[in-house]
Amino acid sequence: MIASKDDLIRLLKAFSNAFGPPGHEEEIRKLVIEEVRPYSDEVYVDSLGNVIITKRGNSKFPKIMLDAHMDEVGIIVTHIDSKGFIRFHTLGGIDPRSLYAQKVIIKGKKAKIQGFIGAKPPHLMSQEESKKVIGLTDLFIDVGASSKDEVLDMGIEIGSVGTFDTQFKILTQNRVSGKAFDDRVGLVVLVSLFKILKDSDYNLVGNAAVQEEVGLRGARVAAWRIEPDLALALEGTAAGDVPGTPEHLSSTSLGRGPAITIADRSVITHPKILQTLINAAKESSIPYQFKKMIVGGTDAGAIHLTKSGVPSGVVSVPCRYIHGPVSILDLRDLENTIKLVKYFIEKISLI
Numbered sequence: 001m002i003a004s005k006d007d008l009i010r011l012l013k014a015f016s017n018a019f020g021p022p023g024h025e026e027e028i029r030k031l032v033i034e035e036v037r038p039y040s041d042e043v044y045v046d047s048l049g050n051v052i053i054t055k056r057g058n059s060k061f062p063k064i065m066l067d068a069h070m071d072e073v074g075i076i077v078t079h080i081d082s083k084g085f086i087r088f089h090t091l092g093g094i095d096p097r098s099l100y101a102q103k104v105i106i107k108g109k110k111a112k113i114q115g116f117i118g119a120k121p122p123h124l125m126s127q128e129e130s131k132k133v134i135g136l137t138d139l140f141i142d143v144g145a146s147s148k149d150e151v152l153d154m155g156i157e158i159g160s161v162g163t164f165d166t167q168f169k170i171l172t173q174n175r176v177s178g179k180a181f182d183d184r185v186g187l188v189v190l191v192s193l194f195k196i197l198k199d200s201d202y203n204l205v206g207n208a209a210v211q212e213e214v215g216l217r218g219a220r221v222a223a224w225r226i227e228p229d230l231a232l233a234l235e236g237t238a239a240g241d242v243p244g245t246p247e248h249l250s251s252t253s254l255g256r257g258p259a260i261t262i263a264d265r266s267v268i269t270h271p272k273i274l275q276t277l278i279n280a281a282k283e284s285s286i287p288y289q290f291k292k293m294i295v296g297g298t299d300a301g302a303i304h305l306t307k308s309g310v311p312s313g314v315v316s317v318p319c320r321y322i323h324g325p326v327s328i329l330d331l332r333d334l335e336n337t338i339k340l341v342k343y344f345i346e347k348i349s350l351i
């Protein structure tokens with residue numbers, strides 16, 4: 001019924017490895033369009049770069065918007081000094097502590113350039129300095145250049161953008177690692193649903209959104225065009241099932257199924273959506289969990305406030321270490337998220 005595990009791995013690998021910081025989603029956008037076009041009636045790229053995917057069904061069914069964002073957290077070049085060191089700012093929420101000593105890829109004008117995030121070496125720090133947490137302004141990117149001109153010759157300039165340099169990996173039978181699972185795993189769910197429901201009577205409009213990580217910007221304008229009857233944001237959300245986190249503060253856990261949001265900082269899940277998700281999971285015996293922390297925001301936050309309001313909710317695949325260089329997820333959670341959203345679409349269409 002759902003795509004084979006091998007196909008899900010193939011898609012997640014391709015999406016995870018693709019480059020796409022906020023506002024620069026060209027590479028991931030191309031992959032999404034290639035994958036979804038055969039399973040839709042219309043694919044449209046709007047003026048901000050959102051990919052709006054329409055699958056028409058029976059007009060008596062509601063128009064359901066499925067949103068997953070294409071962008072990933074990244075960096076933007078703000079200064080290049082005379083010795084060739086690059087200063088930068090973050091695009092989206094990255095803890096500076098997870099940036100130090102990481103590899104990054106910067107998109108130069110001619111090619112992608114690998115860089116390394118450095119700071120003053122610990123053995124050169126004063127005692128006072130070594131006690132302080134390294135902040136963004138202490139960090140720089142070293143691309144091996146020895147002058148500003150050499151950096152410019154590489155095609156890197158003020159405004160060039162970059163991401164973590166991490167390749168997708170299969171870790172164990174069910175667990176994989178890679179960058180940008182938030183929200184490339186949501187895109188895998190979205191594309192898979194269009195494949196599964198191609199010949200169904202349901203009305204689906206997918207939105208592969210731009211610029212979620214900098215303030216839910218793409219979804220905000222896409223929802224105005226789509227005018228959905230209801231919406232689901234499909235996400236990769238933070239898992240906290242790691243040492244040092246008590247269970248009630250762990251938000252979500254790997255392997256326990258899709259995470260249903262009751263509320264976060266951007267939206268309170270509409271009661272009808274929430275109940276239908278829970279019923280769909282129970283009736284089809286799909287394991288599920290609630291996202292236990294009222295933190296973070298998603299595109300549902302922007303979508304539900306569109307025009308006169310759109311009942312909205314969020315379903316997520318739990319991922320450890322999101323917004324860092326490497327995330328880990330459990331493929332069974334991905335499969336169960338696809339199943340849950342499929343049943344949800346069937347149930348909510350018939351209400």
Ligand SMILES: [Zn+2]
Pocket residue numbers: 069182183212235236
């Ligand atoms: Zn996200």
